[in-house]
Amino acid sequence: MKKISLTLLLVMASLGANAQFGKLLKKGNVDAGEKLIKAATLSDDDMAALSLQSVIWMDENNPIAEAGDPYGDRLTKLVSDFENEDGLALNFKVYLVTDVNAFATPDGSVRVMAGLMDLMTDDEILSVIGHEIGHVKLGHSKERYKTAYKISAAKDLASANTNAGQVLADNEIGGFVENVLNAQFSQTNESESDKYGFEFMVRNDLNYHGMEGAFQKLADLSADGGKGSLTSSHPGSAKRSERAKEWADKEDAKNN
Numbered sequence: 001m002k003k004i005s006l007t008l009l010l011v012m013a014s015l016g017a018n019a020q021f022g023k024l025l026k027k028g029n030v031d032a033g034e035k036l037i038k039a040a041t042l043s044d045d046d047m048a049a050l051s052l053q054s055v056i057w058m059d060e061n062n063p064i065a066e067a068g069d070p071y072g073d074r075l076t077k078l079v080s081d082f083e084n085e086d087g088l089a090l091n092f093k094v095y096l097v098t099d100v101n102a103f104a105t106p107d108g109s110v111r112v113m114a115g116l117m118d119l120m121t122d123d124e125i126l127s128v129i130g131h132e133i134g135h136v137k138l139g140h141s142k143e144r145y146k147t148a149y150k151i152s153a154a155k156d157l158a159s160a161n162t163n164a165g166q167v168l169a170d171n172e173i174g175g176f177v178e179n180v181l182n183a184q185f186s187q188t189n190e191s192e193s194d195k196y197g198f199e200f201m202v203r204n205d206l207n208y209h210g211m212e213g214a215f216q217k218l219a220d221l222s223a224d225g226g227k228g229s230l231t232s233s234h235p236g237s238a239k240r241s242e243r244a245k246e247w248a249d250k251e252d253a254k255n256n
Helices: 006-014 019-026 030-040 044-060 070-078 114-119 122-137 140-154 170-182 187-203 209-220 237-255
Strands: 091-095 102-104 109-113
Touching: 044 109, 044 140, 070 091, 070 114, 070 122, 091 114, 102 122, 109 114, 109 122, 114 122, 122 140, 122 187, 122 209, 140 187, 187 209, 187 237, 209 237
Parallel strands: 091 109
Antiparallel strands: 102 109
């Protein structure tokens, strides 16, 4: 009989009331049980694979600006000096959608929506990119993916028979991506990433006043002071613009 680890036994005990898990135990399917609790123990390699799977799915399900497209060429020019950020290899694409948004994933993929590019200047776009990279570098995105994976496992989406290099089966990834998109960052996460994005601008000799402008434009989109801008996970854009201005003023004073 396969030896069961103490960790697995403890998790089995805590999940004993779960009907699906109970069926797995009755079948003696220890491997399937281990797959269910993987949500709590995702390794960095698992996270990288899961992130890559989700980005591939999103790329396949969104129109992408190819070379020669004005949006794609503009972003390529903007990020030509940013092949990596503090050891994280980066890759960039534009989704030809009207959403005013952008995101970055744990594998280093950065995706910018055409709607955001229509609204913002180059410096403002770069400040948003710095902010999104901050979510990855500060570990926020990893926690978001873990949360989404736990939801997938709870919905009995996790499969014990995935292809090599995959954490979810092909027919599961769409639901997982939906869980990722629905999982919101906390206001503390957002504040930390704002600071990272500002420092990203300073560190790369970019116009750090761009962050102030970016958040002000997001605030202007909404009658509630920006609380609904750049998706509901980015609250209080007006206040964040004020804070970015304070940072910029201090940086100006330091440089004069």
